[in-house]
Amino acid sequence: MIGKIAKTSMKEQLRSPVILLLSLLTAPLFVLIYVLFFPSETSSFDVAYYSQERNQALLEYMNNWSMEDQTVNLNMHWVNSPQEGSKDIEQGEAQVLVIIPEGFEDSLDQVKSGLREQSERVIFSGDLSSSMYSIAFIMTYSSIDQYISQRTGHISPFAMEEQPLGNSMELREIDYYIPGLMIFALIILLFQVSMNLSGLVESGILKRLRLTRATTLEILSGYSIPVVLIGLCSFFLTLLVAKLFGSNLHGNWLLTALVALLTTLAITATGMIVSAFASSTSSAFIMANFPLMLFMFFSGAMYPIKKITMFNLGNISIGVFDLLPTTHGVNALHKLLVLQSDFSGILYELICLTLLTVLFLAFGVRLYYKRQMEIG
Amino acid sequence: MKEPVLTVKDLYKSYGRVEALKGISYSLKEHEILAVLGPNGAGKTTEINCLCGIIPFDSAQLYYRNELGRLPKEKLGLCPQELIIWKKLSLIEQLIYMGNLYEVPKNISSLRAEELLVNLGLIDKRRALAGSLSGGMKRRLNVALSLMHDPEILILDEPEAGLDPQSRILLRNFIKIQAKKRSVILTTHNMDEAERLADRLILIDHGEIIEEGSPSYMKERYSCSNLEEVFIHLTGRSLRD
Ligand SMILES: Nc1ncnc2c1ncn2[C@@H]1O[C@H](COP(=O)(O)OP(=O)(O)OP(=O)(O)O)[C@@H](O)[C@H]1O
Numbered sequence: 277m278i279g280k281i282a283k284t285s286m287k288e289q290l291r292s293p294v295i296l297l298l299s300l301l302t303a304p305l306f307v308l309i310y311v312l313f314f315p316s317e318t319s320s321f322d323v324a325y326y327s328q329e330r331n332q333a334l335l336e337y338m339n340n341w342s343m344e345d346q347t348v349n350l351n352m353h354w355v356n357s358p359q360e361g362s363k364d365i366e367q368g369e370a371q372v373l374v375i376i377p378e379g380f381e382d383s384l385d386q387v388k389s390g391l392r393e394q395s396e397r398v399i400f401s402g403d404l405s406s407s408m409y410s411i412a413f414i415m416t417y418s419s420i421d422q423y424i425s426q427r428t429g430h431i432s433p434f435a436m437e438e439q440p441l442g443n444s445m446e447l448r449e450i451d452y453y454i455p456g457l458m459i460f461a462l463i464i465l466l467f468q469v470s471m472n473l474s475g476l477v478e479s480g481i482l483k484r485l486r487l488t489r490a491t492t493l494e495i496l497s498g499y500s501i502p503v504v505l506i507g508l509c510s511f512f513l514t515l516l517v518a519k520l521f522g523s524n525l526h527g528n529w530l531l532t533a534l535v536a537l538l539t540t541l542a543i544t545a546t547g548m549i550v551s552a553f554a555s556s557t558s559s560a561f562i563m564a565n566f567p568l569m570l571f572m573f574f575s576g577a578m579y580p581i582k583k584i585t586m587f588n589l590g591n592i593s594i595g596v597f598d599l600l601p602t603t604h605g606v607n608a609l610h611k612l613l614v615l616q617s618d619f620s621g622i623l624y625e626l627i628c629l630t631l632l633t634v635l636f637l638a639f640g641v642r643l644y645y646k647r648q649m650e651i652g
Numbered sequence: 653m654k655e656p657v658l659t660v661k662d663l664y665k666s667y668g669r670v671e672a673l674k675g676i677s678y679s680l681k682e683h684e685i686l687a688v689l690g691p692n693g694a695g696k697t698t699e700i701n702c703l704c705g706i707i708p709f710d711s712a713q714l715y716y717r718n719e720l721g722r723l724p725k726e727k728l729g730l731c732p733q734e735l736i737i738w739k740k741l742s743l744i745e746q747l748i749y750m751g752n753l754y755e756v757p758k759n760i761s762s763l764r765a766e767e768l769l770v771n772l773g774l775i776d777k778r779r780a781l782a783g784s785l786s787g788g789m790k791r792r793l794n795v796a797l798s799l800m801h802d803p804e805i806l807i808l809d810e811p812e813a814g815l816d817p818q819s820r821i822l823l824r825n826f827i828k829i830q831a832k833k834r835s836v837i838l839t840t841h842n843m844d845e846a847e848r849l850a851d852r853l854i855l856i857d858h859g860e861i862i863e864e865g866s867p868s869y870m871k872e873r874y875s876c877s878n879l880e881e882v883f884i885h886l887t888g889r890s891l892r893d
């Protein structure tokens with residue numbers, strides 16, 4: 277009996293090949309995406325390097341440095357001021373900023389000849405809430421440490437200071453994952469939007485709606501507004517609960533709300549795109565998993581993801597994952613709540629998010645209309 | 653003679669290789685009840701869906717009165733063959749909502765909703781969620797939803813399917829009253845119903861009109877005592893899809 281039921285069920289599944297393929301291939305496809313985008317065995321960290329004396333020797337040493345097993349190396353670039361370095365960290369172009377003090381090389385000479393115990397103090401700066409920073413910090417530290425001992429012949433800890441960006445120092449452990457969870461609260465709206473809209477097709481309600489004076493835009497807006505509101509509530513509720521349990525996150529709440537709103541709209545639009553292809557709630561559910569995983573794993577919501585530059589626009593580098601609206605949502609939120617950025621600090625994210633949201637919405641509405649509503 | 657409310661000329665529609673409609677032409681007069689009859693798969697629902705703009709047709713000329721073009725949405729009221737109701741809304745809520753979707757003024761809308769509920773024997777359930785209704789009540793609600801905007805042409809696709817004799821009589825009288833205010837197109841497999849209700853019949857088979865006329869004309873012409881005999885005479889005994 278079980279065998280017969282299973283066989284029939286299998287037969288039915290085979291007759292919805294798209295759904296079956298998605299269930300089968302989504303996860304393997306993501307493995308493929310990973311290895312395609314992050315192919316190398318070695319990981320490299322981007323280091324912003326500031327030295328008023330333009331210490332070339334150390335920079336070159338660090339650039340050529342790698343871990344003994346060759347798995348990690350450093351990618352150095354000059355910055356003209358500590359502020360520029362901080363900007364680079366905010367933009368994801370560097371994970372750590374090292375500031376080499378004036379008279380650093382002289383102090384090394386003095387250490388070598390025994391005139392002083394320690395070199396001048398090197399300053400490390402970065403976003404202490406990011407796990408990328410922690411690793412990049414250790415690697416950068418080791419490379420400087422090795423440079424110093426090679427240069428002076430002494431093995432001794434060198435003087436250094438760590439300067440957190442924004443309020444990343446005051447943060448509690450809980451704060452590290454709250455911004456990601458807040459974005460997650462919005463990302464899961466994908467299910468609600470796509471299942472609602474595909475449900476309209478499945479139940480026939482869309483047919484009734486199409487007979488009335490309501491336009492596609494009105495129908496889609498009407499069904500989206502409650503979802504957007506639910507998303508925003510869930511977003512701030514996540515924050516509230518975190519706050520109740522001691523989270524230290526704070527920042528410009530108005531801008532935070534704006535980022536949340538734009539992100540929600542982009543996710544709603546993605547839901548429309550999904551429902552353009554799904555004519556039942558169950559297939560919408562399966563299909564929605566695909567963009568959901570993209571948004572979760574490739575926009576930095578779950579864990580930090582390194583920027584992969586696609587092309588440069590002036591002095592801004594555009595990454596592959598910048599095509600995902602959630603990338604900018606995550607980045608903007610992180611900047612606002614962790615790095616204490618203001619409007620100008622998230623301008624780039626706001627522009628990208630707005631553009632992508634408008635683009636996704638236009639595409640989503642058009643596609644839903646074409647596939648589910650158009651008549652001859 | 654007055655101009656017809658609706659004229660359909662040479663309506664063609666195919667689904668891939670299936671030619672569902674092969675040139676349907678007819679017209680509908682004011683206050684007329686026109687029954688569209690035909691075996692399963694004859695193309696009745698397809699024809700109605702093309703009229704209402706739910707599915708695209710291949711070619712046709714459609715006239716509302718004497719205007720050629722797509723039929724104006726608000727003039728048509730369709731009760732689809734399948735049940736399309738909001739299970740999680742109460743009867744009154746969904747009727748009012750339907751009125752909103754057609755931009756019916758609020759005061760008119762609530763009066764009309766109450767009236768429809770009374771006339772279709774649903775008033776006791778006005779506040780119940782539609783999901784909790786019996787099958788027959790759901791079908792009557794399906795009819796009510798198509799009338800909230802007071803359309804000039806009411807199109808009913810098998811409205812009496814699944815109704816008990818009491819409801820059928822109620823619905824029949826309801827449709828007769830509707831014909832005082834508007835024209836009605838109705839598809840049915842119930843020949844008895846068609847005979848009692850319709851002013852005129854169209855018999856469709858394999859996407860073509862094979863006969864047209866009043867019930868009495870049809871019976872006379874084929875010397876049959878009832879419509880069912882005419883139907884079998886014209887469409888044969890073999891089963892359709
Ligand atoms: N979506 C579709 N795709 C392909 N073929 C279809 C589709 N809908 C209907 N058909 C075909 O078109 C023909 C006419 O179908 P239609 O539903 O209009 O018949 P009908 O007269 O309403 O039948 P019934 O009395 O069973 O409701 C049938 O052959 C049917 O198989």
Ligand SMILES: [Mg+2]
Pocket residue numbers: 696697698733809
């Ligand atoms: Mg039908």
